[in-house]
Amino acid sequence: MSIRVLLVDDVADVRRLVRVALRFRGGFDVIGEARAGQEAVELAAALRPDIVLLDLGLPDLAGRDVLTRIRAVAPDARVVVFTGADPEDRAYIETHTDGYVLKDAELDYLVGLLEDLGRTSAHTASAEFDADVRTVPEVRDWVRHTLERWGVTAEPDEALLVATELAANAVLHAGTSYQVRLSAAPGLLRIEGADDGAGTPEPQPFSSTAESGRGVVLVSALATSWGIETEGGPGKVTWAELSL
Known part of the structure; x- marks a missing residue:
């Protein structure tokens, strides 16, 4: 059974880069992609992914807001933040997510984290x-x-x-x-x-x-x-x- 992932990022190149890395590693299925917070919430509710890879810098919703709404509609999903800058409320974000990775980190580290989380979820x-x-x-x-x-x-x-x-x-x-x-x-x-x-x-x-x-x-x-x-x-x- 593949690990089902929802990608949430307003930059198409970032989504494509992650999608290719997951496909290269194998064992993942990118079931949806969202460019904005409300779209991410709607897809999370409809698709019920195993993992949501979430950028905090979305154009319509603040990071904490989109995180709270995704947790409400898909409570069983693991949420991993993949963002380009540290927000002021990073401590809160880290407490309420399953992983926090900055975009300057090695992509292999991110993929490995998603793989570990996916294998322990049910x-x-x-x-x-x-x-x-x-x-x-x-x-x-x-x-x-x-x-x-x-x-x-x-x-x-x-x-x-x-x-x-x-x-x-x-x-x-x-x-x-x-x-x-x-x-x-x-x-x-x-x-x-x-x-x-x-x-x-x-x-x-x-x-x-x-x-x-x-x-x-x-x-x-x-x-x-x-x-x-x-x-x-x-x-x-x-x-x-x-x-x-």
């Missing part, structure tokens, strides 16, 4: 579903749309199958409403099914006639790792991790 999402077998297709649709929005294209069929099995297990065996959770970082996708039912699923021996019991076997075969955890109360979380 997308997360969750959704609640009723204890009804008709919700299982809804889970598949939700997982598919979420992964598409995140730009996760590797192994989508395996992810959908694992999510389906975890949802079906919750409906058939727990008999309670359940939650499906996703988290994705570069190289790894984690899928969780949380319910309030008693007992834990166990892999069953192969049988050509059994109508159930094969779901956990499929999950264990597809996943890099999987397991079952309790959350200190009734119920459990069944999770599986897939390599991307």
Whole structure:
């Protein structure tokens, strides 16, 4: 999964220079470019980037204003300032961002910082579903749309199958409403099914006639790792991790 970056700078040559450097390093996807503060806020809200590379000297909004607005519309994004001059409120800016780089620094340093931040960030999402077998297709649709929005294209069929099995297990065996959770970082996708039912699923021996019991076997075969955890109360979380 690529690290999705929004470039914000009113100088086209600077944006082009950074874009080329990120493309040369690999593992990045520049999903948008903004020349002004309001445009940056709108793109951050619509695109939900992993990282916003932000110049403070924009023509329409002060540095602190655009930073505050981006944080409000894209709270999960990492924000790195890349600016040409120190503002008077640098201490505030540094406290509220994930990195501060002056434009006279080596470009390799900037790209390395973005790479480190991108590798430690993760997308997360969750959704609640009723204890009804008709919700299982809804889970598949939700997982598919979420992964598409995140730009996760590797192994989508395996992810959908694992999510389906975890949802079906919750409906058939727990008999309670359940939650499906996703988290994705570069190289790894984690899928969780949380319910309030008693007992834990166990892999069953192969049988050509059994109508159930094969779901956990499929999950264990597809996943890099999987397991079952309790959350200190009734119920459990069944999770599986897939390599991307």
